[in-house]
Amino acid sequence: MTTLPPEILDAVAHGSHHDPHSVLGVHQSGEGWVIRSRRPLAREVSAELADGTDVALSHVRGGIWEAAVDAYPGAYTVRARYDDSEHVADDGYRHAPSVGELDLHLISEGRHEELWRVLGAHVRELDGSAGTAFTVWAPDARALRVIGDFNGWDGTGSAMRSMGGSGVWELFVPGIGAGTRYKFEILTRAGQWIEKADPMARLAETPPATASVVTETAYEWADDAWIAERSRTAPLDRPMSIYELHLGSWKPGLSYRDAADEIISYVSAQGFTHVEFLPLAEHPFGGSWGYQVSGYYAPTSRFGSPDDLRYLIDRLHQAGIGVIMDWVPGHFPKDEFALARFDGEALYEHPDPRRGEHKDWGTLIFDYGRNEVRNFLVANALYWFEEFHVDGLRVDAVASMLYLDYSRNEGEWAPNQFGGRENLEAIRFLQEVNATSYKRYPGIALIAEESTSFPGVTAPTSHAGLGFGFKWNMGWMNDSLQYIGRDPMYRSHHEGELSFSFVYSFSENFVLPISHDEVVHGKGSLFGRMPGDHWQKLANMRAFLAYMWGHPGKQLLFMGQEFGQMSEWSESRGLDWWMLDQPSHAQLHSFVAELNRVYKDQAALWSRDHDGAAFSRLGAPAWNPNVLAFARRDHHGNTVAVVCNFSGVPLSDFPLDLPEAGEWTEVLNSDAEAFGGSGQGNLGSVHTDGRGSATLTLPPLGVLWLHHRAGA
Structure with a gap:
């Protein structure tokens, strides 16, 4: 008969013992061994040993049965007989720990x-x-x-x-x-x-x-060539034109597998290099767009299985399209079934509400200083790179992580150990996740949505930077949208809203975002922000996008803006695809495709995005503040001049000194008739005198890209 105390047996019987394996399973007892198994309500219990011997067990207490055997029993099964049934099974408590x-x-x-x-x-x-x-x-x-x-x-x-x-x-x-x-x-x-x-x-x-x-994968990847090519060059030195997409509302009803052909066909025709998905980690509330995550390691099952998502990403890679996914390590929801007070205490969240809660968002903040929590997040980033082959993670709300006083009033935050407002633990976490990710997966990109002037966001961690590959240029986004929303009559007084970004364009590695955040919460659509009548709105759209694509930095455009969706985006319904039946919006759609095609062909627009020496302003604002012109150069001396006329009237015989003498080819004209414009421009080429001076025709609300080949 067992010598174990009744209180131990009762705890094991009720499933409340911290170490049930110390009682159940196989244990040495004196010179022999004892087998114990929990089989409540059984009438008889026996163990069939590895050698075929059947050993009867005796009931001890609370449904726990045991038997003494002379030798170690090896692998055995337990047979329990009930009044009207019999159950034979392996005993999980006989096994050694599965974690080392x-x-x-x-x-x-x-x-x-x-x-x-x-x-x-x-x-x-x-x-x-x-x-x-x-x-x-x-x-x-x-x-x-x-x-x-x-x-x-x-x-x-x-x-x-x-x-x-x-x-x-x-x-x-x-x-x-x-x-x-x-x-x-x-x-x-x-x-x-x-x-x-x-x-x-x-x-x-x-x-x-x-x-x-419980899940397991049997997926066999077929994107080896893509991964190998990715690892050979840095994203900074490649063209990057990102199509931001919310999978649930792009074309509602598509599964991961259904979406593969649809997205590949559409994005390839439009010429984008990458797709960026709003968060696909599991989240309880669809209206959060995925930004309140409950399952950091679980792709949302709304669209299928994890292998279905692997299939989508694999197919995109095989089609030559990169995949970026939004990642949310800055906060998590309070849902009782998920991470909040996971074991009854503050565990994943910081225990001090001054550091552990975002009151504005009704969410909790991770305890970045706790080893296991930091590990949970770092490993999660690596998980998406390793298991799903994503090419980049766009890290949401970085500013909220960097500052202890983010969206807090005086007295609502606690300073760091040096009395400052920086969250030192979060900074170390970001440095670790960036350094580790780039070490393991060359060629990937980590992109910070960071809205402040925090220094060194894209500086390497070896130089005390955060180590991101890119930072969203929120200042450019705010200033340029403010400018383009003005009536052209008044733009001449606000030229600085467009040109100020040139002062700091090379202080970080930037992505220029026109994201989902700019077409929600009453902001309307990008089309809706444009002044003027319908034709003028579309002309402003084309001009703005051509300026954006020519500006130093990579580009990101949220779905629907490529064809001028007029209504504000809502996750609860699909895009207004019917607008492509309207010729003027179909022409805008074609223009974006041409924009991407020419962009990729012109290395001057992407190969030296981080190099201020490859950029120069042309002309002077005081000369004509509605005209903004600048030049970009590639590593081989080829040059693209971007000339923008944001006034509502054409400018004939416009003088402009270009940086090279010779012939310049007009490779893009946002006012071309094929795109719904008035057809004004320079008929294919521009000739300069020996000093590089040219006379141009600038279309109204139009942008020209002029290309000069080195040595021409």
Whole structure:
């Protein structure tokens, strides 16, 4: 008969013991061994040993049965007979831990770069038994269980064992695999059982359901050539024209797989080099557009399985289109089933509400100074690069991470250890995620949405920078949209709104964004911001986009703006594709395709985006403040002059000194009749005198791109 204390047996029987494996399974006892198994309500229980011997177990207490054997029993199964049935199964408690000491050490140190391979739910074979290993970090829990459809959502028989000071809990459940729905049931310090989805789940139920789902992948990638080519050059030195897309409302009803052909056909025809998806990590509320994430490692199941997303990205790569995904490490929602107070205490969030809560957004802020939390986020970035082959991550709301007083009044924030407002832990986290990502995946891009003048966002971490590859140029975006929204009659007084960006264009590596944020919350569409009648609005659109594509930096345009959608974007409905039936909007659509084609052909517009020596202003604002002209040069001496006339009237015989003498070819005219313009321009080429002076015809609300070939 067992010598274990009743209170231990009762805790194990009720699934509230922190180490049920210390009681259940196989244990040495004196010179022999003892087998214990929990089989409540059974009438008889026996164990069939590896050598075929059948050993009867005796009931001890609370549904726990045991038997003594002389030798180690090896792999065995437990047979339980009930009044009207019989159940034979492997005993999960006989197995050694599925997580190793090195893994636990790396987790505690915050240095496990492939955390997703250890934590979460993994289909495995242990000691000849197929099943699923569950592992979760919950250091404040008193006990922890797995609940799911495999046990009727009753976790008393699926208690996990604590792996000591690491805070990790583990259990191998034989006989279950992919498709199993589950959650963790956690006994808090306060003595309350709470149910939580797996933070490391790689698949979740489709919202509003909230369970995690066991998954495994068998996907075979076919984008080796793309990855190899990607690793040979830096994104800064390549053309980058990004089409930002919300998958749920681009063409509603498409799955990941359905979307592949549709997106490839459309984006290829439009000439964009990259697609940027608004967040595709699992999120409970569709109206957040994916920016309030509950499952950081789970692609949203709204559009299919993780392998379906792999298929979409793989197909895009094979078609020569890069993939950027929005990533949200700055905050997470308070939904009770997810990360908030995960084990009953502040765990993923900072415990001090002055650092752990965004009141404006109703969300929580990660505790960037905690090793395991920082590791969770760093590994998550690596997960998307490793498991889904994404080419870049656009990091949302970086400014909110950098400053402790972000959107806070006096007295609502706590300074750092030096008395400053910078969040030093968040800064170190950003430096780590950038340095680690670039080290492991050459050729990728990490892009900061950062709206302040914080220095060195794209400077390397070795020079105390944050280490991003690019930063969204929010100043350019605000100033240029303000300018282009003015009536042309008054633009001459505001030339600085367009040209001020040239002062700092090379202080960081910039992306010029006209993003989803500019077409929501009452701002209307880009088309709607333009002044004038319908023709003038479209002319302003073409001129603005040609100026944008010619400006130093990469480009990003949100879906629908390429054909001049007139209504404000809403995630609840699709784009107004019917507008392409209107000839004038179809012409704008064609113009954007031509814009991308010529842009990619002209290396001067992208090969030296970071080099101020490859840029020069042409003319003088005081001469004609409605005309903005500048030149870009590539590594071989080829030059593109961008000449913008933002006034509403054509300018004939306009004098302009170009940086090279000889012949210049008009490679783009936003006022061409083919694009719905008035057809004014320079009939294909411009000749200068020996000093480079030219006389141009500038179309109204029009932009010209003039190309000069080195030596011509």
